[in-house]
Amino acid sequence: MATRQRALLPVRRRAPGAPGARRGRGHAHRVRRREAAAGWLFTAPAVVALIVFLVLPIITAAWVSISDWNGIGSPFSSGVHSVGAANYAALLAKPGLAQQDLGLSIRDNLYYVLLVVPLQTALALLLAIVVSRKALRGRGFFRTAFYFPSVTSSVAVSMIFLFLFADAGVINAALGYLGVHGPNWFSDPNGLLHMIASGLGIRSPAALTGHGLLGVSWWDWLAGPSVAMVTLIILAIWTTAGTFMLLFLPALYNISEQIEEAAIMDGAGPWTRFRRITLPLIRPALFLVLTLGLIGTWQVFDQVFLITQGNPAETTLTPAYLAYLVSFGNQQWGQGAAIAFILFGIIVVFTVLQRLVLRGRGSLNDVRGWRA
Amino acid sequence: MKHGKAFLAAAALGGMLVFVAACGSGGSGSAASSAGKVNKTPLTLMFGSSGPAETKAVDTAAAAFTKQSGIKVKVIAASNLTQQLAQGFAAGHPPDVFYLDPGSFQNYAKDNALYPYAQSLPNAKDFYPALRTAFTYQGKFICDPKDASTLALYINTADWKQAGLTSADIPTNWDQLATVAKKLTTGGRVGLVLDNSHSELDEFLYQNGGTVVGSNGKVDLDSSQNVAALTFLKKMLSEGILKFPPSLSSGWSGQAFGENKAAMDIVGNWLVGAMQSDYPSVHYQVATIPAGPTGTAATLSFTNCWGVARSSANVAGAVDFVKFLTTPQQQMAFSKAFGVIPSLATLQSQWQSTFPNLAVHTKELAYAHPDIALPNDTQALTSFDSALTQLVTGNPATILQNAQANLAPLASQDG
Numbered sequence: 128m129a130t131r132q133r134a135l136l137p138v139r140r141r142a143p144g145a146p147g148a149r150r151g152r153g154h155a156h157r158v159r160r161r162e163a164a165a166g167w168l169f170t171a172p173a174v175v176a177l178i179v180f181l182v183l184p185i186i187t188a189a190w191v192s193i194s195d196w197n198g199i200g201s202p203f204s205s206g207v208h209s210v211g212a213a214n215y216a217a218l219l220a221k222p223g224l225a226q227q228d229l230g231l232s233i234r235d236n237l238y239y240v241l242l243v244v245p246l247q248t249a250l251a252l253l254l255a256i257v258v259s260r261k262a263l264r265g266r267g268f269f270r271t272a273f274y275f276p277s278v279t280s281s282v283a284v285s286m287i288f289l290f291l292f293a294d295a296g297v298i299n300a301a302l303g304y305l306g307v308h309g310p311n312w313f314s315d316p317n318g319l320l321h322m323i324a325s326g327l328g329i330r331s332p333a334a335l336t337g338h339g340l341l342g343v344s345w346w347d348w349l350a351g352p353s354v355a356m357v358t359l360i361i362l363a364i365w366t367t368a369g370t371f372m373l374l375f376l377p378a379l380y381n382i383s384e385q386i387e388e389a390a391i392m393d394g395a396g397p398w399t400r401f402r403r404i405t406l407p408l409i410r411p412a413l414f415l416v417l418t419l420g421l422i423g424t425w426q427v428f429d430q431v432f433l434i435t436q437g438n439p440a441e442t443t444l445t446p447a448y449l450a451y452l453v454s455f456g457n458q459q460w461g462q463g464a465a466i467a468f469i470l471f472g473i474i475v476v477f478t479v480l481q482r483l484v485l486r487g488r489g490s491l492n493d494v495r496g497w498r499a
Numbered sequence: 500m501k502h503g504k505a506f507l508a509a510a511a512l513g514g515m516l517v518f519v520a521a522c523g524s525g526g527s528g529s530a531a532s533s534a535g536k537v538n539k540t541p542l543t544l545m546f547g548s549s550g551p552a553e554t555k556a557v558d559t560a561a562a563a564f565t566k567q568s569g570i571k572v573k574v575i576a577a578s579n580l581t582q583q584l585a586q587g588f589a590a591g592h593p594p595d596v597f598y599l600d601p602g603s604f605q606n607y608a609k610d611n612a613l614y615p616y617a618q619s620l621p622n623a624k625d626f627y628p629a630l631r632t633a634f635t636y637q638g639k640f641i642c643d644p645k646d647a648s649t650l651a652l653y654i655n656t657a658d659w660k661q662a663g664l665t666s667a668d669i670p671t672n673w674d675q676l677a678t679v680a681k682k683l684t685t686g687g688r689v690g691l692v693l694d695n696s697h698s699e700l701d702e703f704l705y706q707n708g709g710t711v712v713g714s715n716g717k718v719d720l721d722s723s724q725n726v727a728a729l730t731f732l733k734k735m736l737s738e739g740i741l742k743f744p745p746s747l748s749s750g751w752s753g754q755a756f757g758e759n760k761a762a763m764d765i766v767g768n769w770l771v772g773a774m775q776s777d778y779p780s781v782h783y784q785v786a787t788i789p790a791g792p793t794g795t796a797a798t799l800s801f802t803n804c805w806g807v808a809r810s811s812a813n814v815a816g817a818v819d820f821v822k823f824l825t826t827p828q829q830q831m832a833f834s835k836a837f838g839v840i841p842s843l844a845t846l847q848s849q850w851q852s853t854f855p856n857l858a859v860h861t862k863e864l865a866y867a868h869p870d871i872a873l874p875n876d877t878q879a880l881t882s883f884d885s886a887l888t889q890l891v892t893g894n895p896a897t898i899l900q901n902a903q904a905n906l907a908p909l910a911s912q913d914g
Contacts, residue, residue, distance in 0.1 A: 197610045199588045224905045294748025314745030456877030458606040
């Protein structure tokens with residue numbers, strides 16, 4: 128967003144020494160200075176808002192994360208002292224509950240991200256393709272219907288899911304008709320991968336339980352999402368697929384019919400057209416959806432807060448919820464802020480990785496190459 | 500925590516509206532008036548309500564105080580008291596008077612944010628000792644307990660008769676408890692339900708001669724007595740005569756008891772209100788909590804106190820307000836309105852004659868231990884609870900050792 132604002136500024140419009148600069152360098156300089164001043168004036172409200180609501184809170188949080196602030200009065204008052212990296216050390220280096228909870232929360236959220244991001248992106252793209260087809264009657268209706276979960280408040284959606292997935296709820300009743308005994312969704316802490324492993328006869332091998340990372344053994348890292356986490360994953364996919372469908376739609380409308388027709392003339396089937404034409408042409412939208420999805424899923428908080436509170440057996444704990452629990456529950460504000468910054472680091476790393484992966488693989492050239 | 504998830508969510512929604520409405524009605528009053536005059540700066544009272552009955556009773560009490568003293572009181576029913584209190588303290592404008600749970604009490608007392616009024620009031624000795632202990636920090640009694648709750652044994656009388664049991668069979672020790680739980684367990688119903696939280700399970704540790712926090716203030720969770728107590732619970736769980744609410748698809752033990760998925764429940768007197776409003780047709784009896792194998796009687800007590808912020812603009816008015824709220828008349832009014840037990844030991848006989856069916860709860864206060872509360876304990880207790888939830892497959896000794904390792908350092912910072 129910041130780049131767009133800068134592009135709108137008149138500041139850089141006239142390069143020095145350009146053909147229009149007849150009255151000498153001094154005048155051009157003055158004009159540019161005036162334009163720059165006007166530019167700053169026009170952007171001042173936005174800049175002030177950014178500083179007050181973005182920069183200052185981040186600086187405050189950064190200070191809290193290296194301080195011993197106890198949550199009473201201003202964090203900048205004289206009674207608050209710096210503790211250096213102690214809060215980070217307690218989370219990352221010192222074995223104990225703080226470290227173990229952070230490890231568990233990262234594990235839980237990692238499985239959430241690994242499942243939600245690809246599935247919601249695929250579903251959103253599928254919905255967008257279906258809705259963008261001209262042959263479909265009542266497209267407006269379907270577009271609204273698919274988008275509806277996204278505009279519904281997450282509190283309401285969470286409440287509905289609490290009822291749906293209750294032990295004697297609709298889902299289990301439906302499974303019961305099919306002769307399946309549904310699990311106790313919100314209170315089943317068993318990891319999916321552990322369940323598969325125990326089905327294959329593997330139970331906590333010593334090689335994996337002996338060592339670990341962040342106070343969580345490798346065996347527990349490999350637990351997979353718990354049954355309770357799976358319900359949160361389903362909820363997330365269901366609510367956000369509609370939003371991302373909206374981002375895919377304009378990208379799909381932008382693909383010129385001529386390209387499609389040319390491909391058909393060249394004998395490309397539907398799958399080839401999707402792989403070699405649609406996907407490369409909507410790459411910017413895909414990148415946006417994946418990035419937003421990645422950031423949003425690492426920050427998941429409200430469903431955890433409303434539905435599971437990190438239970439059962441801390442298998443739905445997420446760093447965002449842990450930061451809240453440690454700050455407001457435990458009153459350890461420094462550690463809570465430190466968790467938030469660790470989460471920030473994780474998000475940056477994942478976004479950069481995803482950027483590298485997406486940039487490495489072809490672009491529009493794919494289309495040209497295919498046509499040649 | 501004790502009212503179940505669905506209730507919390509509903510309360511959150513309702514409370515949010517109240518809070519928003521309350522916020523809209525003007526800020527706090529002017530600064531303190533000149534010397535010599537009585538400080539009439541308006542007060543703010545923030546509390547977490549269990550329902551409309553409690554909200555109305557607190558509103559009425561605040562209005563009565565305003566009439567008597569001339570000090571205006573703004574009443575805020577918080578949707579999430581712990582969080583909203585923390586926000587108030589962080590912003591430097593906490594409410595003047597507020598409900599405070601023993602865990603948060605430890606945090607704020609450690610940070611010297613509470614005005615310690617209780618010790619010097621003339622009625623300091625009238626409160627039950629177990630409740631006073633919960634609000635004593637470094638030997639100083641800080642704030643007045645608001646009310647009291649203890650755990651007792653609730654029995655579904657219809658199930659009891661159906662199983663051929665009589666009043667002579669009411670269990671007084673663990674063996675008898677297990678025996679009747681077995682008799683009461685049928686196909687669709689379990690004999691005993693307990694909430695899967697330390698707040699409803701720790702009494703077994705005390706009953707077995709163990710402690711959670713000893714009289715020296717040190718955490719002593721991993722003793723052999725405690726391991727034996729958890730092993731006893733684990734045995735009942737694996738025999739299927741004791742279940743936790745999630746495996747009965749209930750949000751909390753009271754729901755399982757009310758829906759008759761369980762015949763007995765060891766729970767606090769907050770169950771009474773829920774039975775009245777949600778399951779009025781279910782008949783039950785309240786019995787004294789069974790003692791341990793060696794006859795040690797023990798239960799857990801729960802309470803909140805009336806906290807007063809040290810930074811209040813009208814500390815004297817706030818203390819007067821608390822004095823008003825803890826008078827015998829006002830405590831009996833609260834009892835009648837929403838079923839809490841008065842915190843004044845001096846009211847015991849009057850209360851017992853008014854509510855004879857609940858007399859058990861106050862009699863138990865003589866041997867009650869306060870539920871564990873240490874500074875910054877939320878994370879450690881959450882972890883302990885989630886381990887207890889897995890008790891049927893877990894190892895009691897490991898569970899207690901982990902909890903000991905997490906909680907012991909918190910007690911030592913208590914000085």
